[in-house]
Amino acid sequence: MRLRPILCVAATLLVVASSCKPSSSGPRVFNPDGLTGPTITPPVPKPDFVLSTTDGKPFDFRKETAGYVTLLFFGYTHCPDVCPVHMANVAAALAKLGPEVNGAVKVVFVTTDPARDTPAVIRAWLDKFDPRFIGLTGDSLAILDALKQTRMGAPTREQADTTYYVGHAAFVLAFTRDNLAHVVYPFGIRQADWVHDLKLLVKEG
Amino acid sequence: MQWWCSATGRPWTWSWTAYPGVWLFVLLLGLWYWRGVHRAGERPSRRETTWFAVGLVSVWMALDWPIGALGAGYLASFHTITYILLSFIAPPSLILAVPDRVIRQALDHHLWGPVLRNAARPWVGLGAFDAIVLLTHVPSVIDTMMRFQMGALLVDLAWLVGGFLLWWPVMSPPPAARINRPMKMAYLFLSTIAPIIPSAFLTFADYPLYATYELAPRIFPLLTAQQDQQVAGLLMKLIGDLPVWFGFGVIFFRWAREEERHPPPVHPDAMRSPGVIG
Numbered sequence A: 001m002r003l004r005p006i007l008c009v010a011a012t013l014l015v016v017a018s019s020c021k022p023s024s025s026g027p028r029v030f031n032p033d034g035l036t037g038p039t040i041t042p043p044v045p046k047p048d049f050v051l052s053t054t055d056g057k058p059f060d061f062r063k064e065t066a067g068y069v070t071l072l073f074f075g076y077t078h079c080p081d082v083c084p085v086h087m088a089n090v091a092a093a094l095a096k097l098g099p100e101v102n103g104a105v106k107v108v109f110v111t112t113d114p115a116r117d118t119p120a121v122i123r124a125w126l127d128k129f130d131p132r133f134i135g136l137t138g139d140s141l142a143i144l145d146a147l148k149q150t151r152m153g154a155p156t157r158e159q160a161d162t163t164y165y166v167g168h169a170a171f172v173l174a175f176t177r178d179n180l181a182h183v184v185y186p187f188g189i190r191q192a193d194w195v196h197d198l199k200l201l202v203k204e205g
Numbered sequence B: 001m002q003w004w005c006s007a008t009g010r011p012w013t014w015s016w017t018a019y020p021g022v023w024l025f026v027l028l029l030g031l032w033y034w035r036g037v038h039r040a041g042e043r044p045s046r047r048e049t050t051w052f053a054v055g056l057v058s059v060w061m062a063l064d065w066p067i068g069a070l071g072a073g074y075l076a077s078f079h080t081i082t083y084i085l086l087s088f089i090a091p092p093s094l095i096l097a098v099p100d101r102v103i104r105q106a107l108d109h110h111l112w113g114p115v116l117r118n119a120a121r122p123w124v125g126l127g128a129f130d131a132i133v134l135l136t137h138v139p140s141v142i143d144t145m146m147r148f149q150m151g152a153l154l155v156d157l158a159w160l161v162g163g164f165l166l167w168w169p170v171m172s173p174p175p176a177a178r179i180n181r182p183m184k185m186a187y188l189f190l191s192t193i194a195p196i197i198p199s200a201f202l203t204f205a206d207y208p209l210y211a212t213y214e215l216a217p218r219i220f221p222l223l224t225a226q227q228d229q230q231v232a233g234l235l236m237k238l239i240g241d242l243p244v245w246f247g248f249g250v251i252f253f254r255w256a257r258e259e260e261r262h263p264p265p266v267h268p269d270a271m272r273s274p275g276v277i278g
Helices: A003-020 A082-096 A119-127 A140-149 A191-204 B020-039 B046-063 B067-073 B076-097 B100-108 B112-119 B122-135 B139-145 B149-171 B181-191 B196-204 B225-239 B242-261
Strands: A039-045 A050-053 A058-060 A069-075 A105-111 A134-137 A156-159 A164-167 A172-175 A180-185
Touching (some): A050 A140, A105 A191, B020 B046, B076 B225, B122 B181, B181 B242
Parallel strands (some): A105 A134
16 A cells, blocks of 8 residues: 555656656656647547558558657548648658658558549659658548547548548647557648657657 | 638639729729829820839739739738739839829828828838838738738738838929939838848748748649748849839939939039149
């Protein structure tokens, strides 16, 4: 029974220590203080899904992104507003950051419009921002399952004159190395915010 | 329906959009000119009519679709084109369009007279123009104002009024004019200094300065928000200064031509030959 207060003090000290010296070895406790992106409580667990890359290879999301800070975004290449701005701002931020951050971050884009977003279309679109960005596609049910796991709603189709738009969540989930997304990036996050937060996420997460 | 171009956040389409407020503004500006000229019993010359057309078309192009719409909510570079048209092209063209007699009558007007005479003071023109340029390029001001049609209208009007205040001291006719030609040239040179500040920030900033343009739906996928901002900064300095240097050149060459035609009287001492002095 007496051990309890000691453990509490030890845990507090661990949190304080990890926030002061994030690069120290030992168990990490993610401290999202100082991040621009709003935090999620409780954090979202990293989803477990397998989709296809633009090369046609299977991509096990949990396995392939283990040990990396992973930005996950569900969108579509015909998106006229949110998707290209998010991708462009993340790409611009990564371009400003050194190899230490770049090597520790993976950006994964999952299409919500598999009918139009063929692997080639996704690849060509992502290459405009950053060729390192990973593009994933699959059948609608598999994508829907991935969305559900990340607590996001199903995409909706909105018919326009000659085309259609896909309604989807407009935020990027940032998974840290603890396989949790503690923080989310809604539309409106700017390049300077990304630079600030990515450095912290890599350091802390 | 939107009556004035502002930032809507909606995806851009190349299909024409009507902005009735802009048309009304251009129409009222034209009617104001026509009324002023006819009330004075003047018939504008062909040259004045041409300058009026240039001025009015500049205002219309700056404010209406596509330049006005792109500048209000999508591209900083087009916002700078609007700024150049409203501050450096339209005002001098419209001043040149007004017959001298109409200006003289306006100077005698009980309301407009004092305003126009005071506005011809160089420190008033330069101070007001510099303040407007600096204030209307502050990121928080632009990000707030451009979201509303009234805010965007105020920014556009500020640039137009700022342009008139800038050009009036160098273009006002003799009854209002307060500075001579060398002073006018110095004044124009000084007017190019304040825009260096926003232009340098736009060109050399590490990040996009305005959320309005950074988060706007992209128009040209290969043009990033920062590149667009850099283009804006370069346009502001390289193209925005051209009309000022053109004005500088006109004043200089007119001055030189007049000196040639009517050389200043030579002091009698200067006529003495060295032999006489010796």
